[in-house]
Amino acid sequence: MVHPLVTDATVALGTTKDLAGTQVMGTFYNDQFALIVNSLGTGSMTIGAHAASQGVEIGFSNFYLAIPGTPIIVSWGDSGGFGATYTSAGYVGVKGFTAADGGYPPNVMTIALSGTQQIDVGTSGGVTAINVGLPTTTIVNANITAPLALGAVKDFSDGQPLLGTLYAGGLNATTTGSFIITSH
Secondary structure, eight states: OBOOSOEEEEEEEOSSTTOTTOEEEEEEEESOOOBEETTTSOOEEEEEEOSSSSSEEEEEEEEEEEEEOOOEEEEEEETTOBTTTBOSOEEEEEEEEEEEOSOSSTTEEEEEEEEEEEEEEEEETTEEEEEEEEEEEEEEEEEEEEEEEEESSTTOTTOOOOOEEEEEEEEEEEEEEEEEEEOO
16 A cells, blocks of 8 residues: 655656656645555566666556545646736645545555556757656546635645535546646
């Protein structure tokens, strides 16, 4: 089980391993998170390099992740704000997010992974990007409650009202493909 109490990190891309000339993308915060790795004990995960170049490949075979249905706070922030009006830090995220599927063990959302995940980072014209290729990821019968929040502080303790609550019951989803993230 992986259970960090707090994650409070600045997310950055850079052209050197010490992140000199860093492009800060924002901040990530969560107050707690629990993850049960290979919860069914039946699969495997292998981590290796690309065959012909740098980069990471993670192979999944019948591999499961389980996320206990404990309410958590997760936020993404931008310390610089934006435009001429919104010039102070701001955060967006969820306050009291829970996910469960009623499977084994109860009150836990189970995610199945199979195939290969690839992660590469590169720079072009002074802009650095990350390219993530996804394994086949399957979520079955998930019940997600996500109270959506905006705030001036990362843990949403400034008392701003919630935007609303996103609820998805009986969610079944399978994802594959890839995505690229760059800074502005």
